[in-house]
Amino acid sequence: MAxxxxxxxxxxxxxxDPQTFITKYVWSQDHKVIAxxxxxxxxxxxxxxxxLSVMMRLQLGFPDSFELIRPENYYQFVTMHGMxxxxxxxxxxxxxGFGNYLIPLMCGSxxxxxxxxxxxxxxxxxxxxIILLASFFVPGGATGAGWTLYPPQAIAxxxxxxxxxxxxxxxxLAVFIVAFxxxxxxxxxxxxQARCKGMTLMRMPLSVWGIFMATxxxxxxxxxxxxxxxxxxxxxxxxxxxxxxxxxxxxxxxSYSGGTPILFQHLFWFFGHPEVYIxxxxxxxIVSDVxxxxxxxxxxxxxxxxxxxxxxGGLSFIVWAHHMYVSGMNPYFGFFFATTTLVIAxxxxxxxxxxxxxxxxxxxxxxVPMLFAIAFIFTFIHGGLTxxxxxxxxxxxxxxxxxxxxxxxxxxxxxxxxxVVFAGIYHxxxxxxxxxxxxxxxxxxxxxxxxxxxxxxxxxxxxxFLGVPRRYYAMGNTxxxxxxxxxxxxxxxxxxIIVALAQFIFLYNVIVSLRSxxxxxxNPWGATTLEWQTPDTPPKHGNWGHSLPEVHRWAYDYSxxxxxxxxxxxxxxxxxxxxxxxxxxxxx
Amino acid sequence: xxxxxxxxxxxxVTVIVWLLRQTLNVQPWVSDAAADAVxxxxxxxxxxxxxxxxxxxxxxxxxxxxxxxxxxRMQMVDWRPLPEPNLLWINTGFLVLASVAYQWTRGRAIKxxxxxxxIGLLVSGILSxxxxxxxxxxxxxxxxxxYYLSSNPAxxxxxxxxxxxxxxxxxxxxxxxxxxxxxxxxxxxxxVRLSIELCTVYWHFLLLVWVVLFxxxxxx
Numbered sequence: 021m022a023x024x025x026x027x028x029x030x031x032x033x034x035x036x037d038p039q040t041f042i043t044k045y046v047w048s049q050d051h052k053v054i055a056x057x058x059x060x061x062x063x064x065x066x067x068x069x070x071x072l073s074v075m076m077r078l079q080l081g082f083p084d085s086f087e088l089i090r091p092e093n094y095y096q097f098v099t100m101h102g103m104x105x106x107x108x109x110x111x112x113x114x115x116x117g118f119g120n121y122l123i124p125l126m127c128g129s130x131x132x133x134x135x136x137x138x139x140x141x142x143x144x145x146x147x148x149x150i151i152l153l154a155s156f157f158v159p160g161g162a163t164g165a166g167w168t169l170y171p172p173q174a175i176a177x178x179x180x181x182x183x184x185x186x187x188x189x190x191x192x193l194a195v196f197i198v199a200f201x202x203x204x205x206x207x208x209x210x211x212x213q214a215r216c217k218g219m220t221l222m223r224m225p226l227s228v229w230g231i232f233m234a235t236x237x238x239x240x241x242x243x244x245x246x247x248x249x250x251x252x253x254x255x256x257x258x259x260x261x262x263x264x265x266x267x268x269x270x271x272x273x274x275s276y277s278g279g280t281p282i283l284f285q286h287l288f289w290f291f292g293h294p295e296v297y298i299x300x301x302x303x304x305x306i307v308s309d310v311x312x313x314x315x316x317x318x319x320x321x322x323x324x325x326x327x328x329x330x331x332x333g334g335l336s337f338i339v340w341a342h343h344m345y346v347s348g349m350n351p352y353f354g355f356f357f358a359t360t361t362l363v364i365a366x367x368x369x370x371x372x373x374x375x376x377x378x379x380x381x382x383x384x385x386x387x388v389p390m391l392f393a394i395a396f397i398f399t400f401i402h403g404g405l406t407x408x409x410x411x412x413x414x415x416x417x418x419x420x421x422x423x424x425x426x427x428x429x430x431x432x433x434x435x436x437x438x439x440v441v442f443a444g445i446y447h448x449x450x451x452x453x454x455x456x457x458x459x460x461x462x463x464x465x466x467x468x469x470x471x472x473x474x475x476x477x478x479x480x481x482x483x484x485f486l487g488v489p490r491r492y493y494a495m496g497n498t499x500x501x502x503x504x505x506x507x508x509x510x511x512x513x514x515x516x517i518i519v520a521l522a523q524f525i526f527l528y529n530v531i532v533s534l535r536s537x538x539x540x541x542x543n544p545w546g547a548t549t550l551e552w553q554t555p556d557t558p559p560k561h562g563n564w565g566h567s568l569p570e571v572h573r574w575a576y577d578y579s580x581x582x583x584x585x586x587x588x589x590x591x592x593x594x595x596x597x598x599x600x601x602x603x604x605x606x607x608x
Numbered sequence: 609x610x611x612x613x614x615x616x617x618x619x620x621v622t623v624i625v626w627l628l629r630q631t632l633n634v635q636p637w638v639s640d641a642a643a644d645a646v647x648x649x650x651x652x653x654x655x656x657x658x659x660x661x662x663x664x665x666x667x668x669x670x671x672x673x674x675x676x677x678x679x680x681r682m683q684m685v686d687w688r689p690l691p692e693p694n695l696l697w698i699n700t701g702f703l704v705l706a707s708v709a710y711q712w713t714r715g716r717a718i719k720x721x722x723x724x725x726x727i728g729l730l731v732s733g734i735l736s737x738x739x740x741x742x743x744x745x746x747x748x749x750x751x752x753x754x755y756y757l758s759s760n761p762a763x764x765x766x767x768x769x770x771x772x773x774x775x776x777x778x779x780x781x782x783x784x785x786x787x788x789x790x791x792x793x794x795x796x797x798x799x800v801r802l803s804i805e806l807c808t809v810y811w812h813f814l815l816l817v818w819v820v821l822f823x824x825x826x827x828x
Contacts, residue, residue: 127648128648129648133655133659134659201663201666204662204666205659205662205663205666208658208662209655209658209659209662212649212650212651212658213648213649213650213651213655213658214648214649214655215648215649215650216648217644217645217646217647217648218643218644218645218646219646219648220630220634220636220643220646221627221630221631221650222630222631222634222636223636223643236623239662239665239666239669240616240619240620240665240666240669241669243666243669243670243673244612244669244673246670247670247673247674247677250768251677251768254757254764254768258757258758259758260757260758260761260764261686261758261761261764262677262681262761262764275758277686278684278685278686278687278761279681279684279761280680280681280684283677283680283681286609286680287673287677290609290612290673318637322636322637323631323634323636326631327628327631330624330627330628331624333620333624334620334621334624337613337616337617337620338613338617570644571644572639572644573639574636574637576637577637593644594639594641
């Protein structure tokens with residue numbers, strides 16, 4: 021008997037749980053609706069942050085041409101762009117969006133284990149976004165302290181938004197952390213306790229592993245941000261001196277004394293570094309699944325991939341001070357953190373090798389999600405290698421606070437995760453909406469984004485080597501910078517504008533495909549994982565119709581020799597596998 | 609930061625070792641009839657227990673970070689310790705008694721003694737509220753004696769740590785109020801029993817946190 025998707029087996033079951041429009045789409049407790057809500061809000065703020073980056077690039081590329089961009093605006097743009105992209109876009113989209121959508125579907129559960137908490141999580145997230153965006157409209161505007169919000173300047177006079185902006189920023193972060201904790205409890209507990217029969221931990225797709233570990237990191241690391249936010253709020257509001265040293269501002273002695281800004285840096289980066297992996301681990305997982313599906317080949321070294329995720333998760337807590345080499349630390353301390361930083365490159369490199377080896381002699385289908393996934397390997401290797409430079413104290417010191425750093429972290433945790441976000445959206449779009457996207461528009465979007473971001477960030481490394489400092493509103497006349505540096509800056513700005521415009525191709529594609537895309541069917545990619553085996557596409561409330569799926573194999577049975585189809589879904593028992601031809605894919 | 613590091617190392621090592629034990633010697637690509645029969649729950653406990661345990665890990669991380677910040681800030685020259693009011697000892701007594709009362713209630717609930725459960729819940733709640741009231745009085749005593757929040761980092765940390773602990777207890781009291789109402793007026797004894805078991809763990813946790821914080825305040 022040939023394989024029949026569950027979708028085609030039974031049609032009698034209909035679900036009508038949430039009745040009204042409000043309970044179905046607004047106050048919904050369905051993980052799929054919450055995922056889409058998270059996704060839409062995250063992409064919306066992401067577009068705002070992208071707009072801010074275009075404003076920054078305009079100023080850098082063509083200084084003194086735009087009267088609207090004053091120095092204080094520039095700092096506000098820098099700050100809000102960074103914070104939105106890292107926290108409100110990537111963290112929210114990977115965990116709140118993909119995590120919410122994929123965990124119950126991939127694990128074979130009907131929903132998250134605490135649906136009400138899950139709903140609250142989204143609404144708290146929305147509240148935090150509203151508070152954050154409100155800071156643009158308060159007197160003095162948003163804070164311009166940089167996304168790291170270092171004291172003393174974050175709450176000292178002279179920084180933009182020192183009156184209201186910083187308060188709203190800290191408040192918004194606190195609300196976000198509450199939202200994340202509520203969501204995170206759900207993700208961890210659902211993965212641990214609500215998998216369907218036969219879904220052992222080692223049969224879970226790597227997407228779930230990545231999201232699971234990232235959530236654990238987030239739950240343990242976000243409290244550090246909360247602690248520093250609360251203490252900074254007290255410094256600002258009731259004049260305690262947790263972080264604020266004795267300081268003279270505008271000729272006037274402030275009432276602070278004895279506080280230590282370094283303490284804030286420790287707390288901030290104790291959150292800030294795991295945050296890199298909170299964003300990276302889900303990306304690692306999703307890219308593994310996309311590569312395996314579209315290369316029609318099992319992921320190379322599945323167990324090693326899982327252990328690498330665990331190792332990266334553990335190590336990510338003991339590397340934070342590599343962000344603080346220039347803060348005047350004990351050389352032995354620096355040596356320790358340089359070592360741990362280089363050690364964490366080992367499991368990361370393992371993962372890269374395994375992705376490449378997955379492609380080796382696979383039956384590669386260069387569809388849009390696959391293009392994005394392969395592009396991720398390029399940008400991630402690139403950004404990862406420059407990370408090895410910066411992880412060494414002696415190399416970091418001269419490169420610190422130059423554009424080399426900006427180029428590094430944009431490659432490794434800006435461009436790379438965003439490419440995976442797109443890979444994921446294109447990959448699961450047919451399941452989420454039931455429609456296929458437009459392939460041609462998708463390709464245009466891909467090539468403009470991939471080549472465009474490369475032409476922004478590759479030259480930026482060179483600017484860093486020249487010693488061009490980051491965070492400067494204008495460079496002025498300096499001897500060490502050749503005139504060509506400015507030409508390069510202008511070119512990068514043009515590239516940035518093209519990349520920004522290309523994102524509207526994506527939005528247009530989503531809208532057009534939603535309205536008039538052709539029907540996707542339940543499993544257009546021929547994928548093995550559970551979310552492609554649902555009885556309805558898009559899956560209805562409760563996901564699985566009247567009976568939960570049962571799992572009989574791991575998530576990567578692609579092109580198994582001697583089987584008729586080049587994929588065997590996880591739900592197919594050994595006795596029902598159709599026997600047939602070989603697929604020409606080499607197996608180790 | 610050492611405190612946090614040690615603590616987080618312990619949590620991460622526990623998590624990772626547990627996960628490794630699930631993943632070593634497994635060959636997921638081989639068909640495995642034994643694995644087909646495995647049910648989806650990794651741990652033989654109630655889902656809400658896992659949720660609570662995870663939350664307690666988050667809360668522990670939060671308190672450990674505060675303690676770390678405390679120990680780092682303490683080394684600066686302007687640190688002047690404040691005298692802890694003796695009232696704190698009495699408050700500690702209330703919290704210990706509340707914990708004991710919850711433990712007793714839990715035992716009654718498991719045996720199904722509903723009338724004892726009602727009394728036990730009331731007693732534990734009242735003791736916890738007495739603890740909170742005592743903390744507020746301690747604050748008043750301190751500020752009355754001139755130890756204001758902003759006058760010294762030691763004071764600031766005292767108020768901050770006690771406030772964060774108090775907020776956690778308030779959160780617990782919200783759940784306590786719900787289960788008490790259910791126990792007195794409701795019928796669903798099974799849900800009340802689970803709620804009492806979880807609250808017992810939470811109260812023990814808060815007692816432990818308080819003992820650590822109080823010890824830290826006394827010692828420095």
